[in-house]
Amino acid sequence: EPEVTQTPSHQVTQMGQEVILRCVPISNHLYFYWYRQILGQKVEFLVSFYNNEISEKSEIFDDQFSVERPDGSNFTLKIRSTKLEDSAMYFCASSEGLSPTEAFFGQGTRLTVV
Amino acid sequence: DAKTTQPTSMDCAEGRAANLPCNHSTISGNEYVYWYRQIHSQGPQYIIHGLKNNETNEMASLIITEDRKSSTLILPHATLRDTAVYYCIVRGYNTDKLIFGTGTRLQVFP
Numbered sequence: 001e002p003e004v005t006q007t008p009s010h011q012v013t014q015m016g017q018e019v020i021l022r023c024v025p026i027s028n029h030l031y032f033y034w035y036r037q038i039l040g041q042k043v044e045f046l047v048s049f050y051n052n053e054i055s056e057k058s059e060i061f062d063d064q065f066s067v068e069r070p071d072g073s074n075f076t077l078k079i080r081s082t083k084l085e086d087s088a089m090y091f092c093a094s095s096e097g098l099s100p101t102e103a104f105f106g107q108g109t110r111l112t113v114v
Numbered sequence: 115d116a117k118t119t120q121p122t123s124m125d126c127a128e129g130r131a132a133n134l135p136c137n138h139s140t141i142s143g144n145e146y147v148y149w150y151r152q153i154h155s156q157g158p159q160y161i162i163h164g165l166k167n168n169e170t171n172e173m174a175s176l177i178i179t180e181d182r183k184s185s186t187l188i189l190p191h192a193t194l195r196d197t198a199v200y201y202c203i204v205r206g207y208n209t210d211k212l213i214f215g216t217g218t219r220l221q222v223f224p
Contacts, residue, residue, distance in 0.1 A: 089155055
């Protein structure tokens with residue numbers, strides 16, 4: 001069964017460093033998303049991406065964040081200068097289309113900023 | 115998107131049906147009801163969704179009341195592996211993002 005894959009599963013970085021989280025969405029999907037979950041809190045929407053551009057972003061997704069689809073298979077989330085409060089699980093998701101199609105999530109990358 | 119209300123936690127005996135309720139009294143006509151679950155800290159897993167008719171798949175059944183103000187997710191024979199947080203989400207037609215609440219923590223016990 002096709003699945004969304006994310007790498008790495010765990011990333012530790014020093015405050016102020018740049019990190020890139022990688023995702024390979026399901027191959028025929030056209031919509032891509034990033035969500036995050038701070039430990040013990042809700043899953044929060046960050047950004048959606050379609051047709052090589054951001055279609056929607058939350059207020060969390062500030063200038064420190066960027067997304068890119070550098071080739072036909074990868075979808076990346078970059079955090080330019082990490083802060084302690086960026087420590088969280090980051091989930092990538094993809095879907096064939098908009099609602100009512102379903103979105104499928106990867107297993108996440110645990111980002112720890114020290 | 116309409117707000118949903120779910121119980122904070124529920125228990126269910128292994129092998130019994132787990133019935134998870136959700137209230138969405140402000141749902142509008144073109145909004146769908148989605149259910150996802152999250153096992154430990156894994157990525158949310160899609161379960162099922164529906165508009166107004168009851169739906170069934172290999173994982174679960176979704177019963178939506180006629181007025182669409184509430185729904186119930188049914189896991190017909192719960193197993194220990196069904197222990198998870200279950201999220202009921204209302205999502206508009208032709209929208210992309212999912213808005214997660216706090217969900218129901220289902221504990222299946224032997």
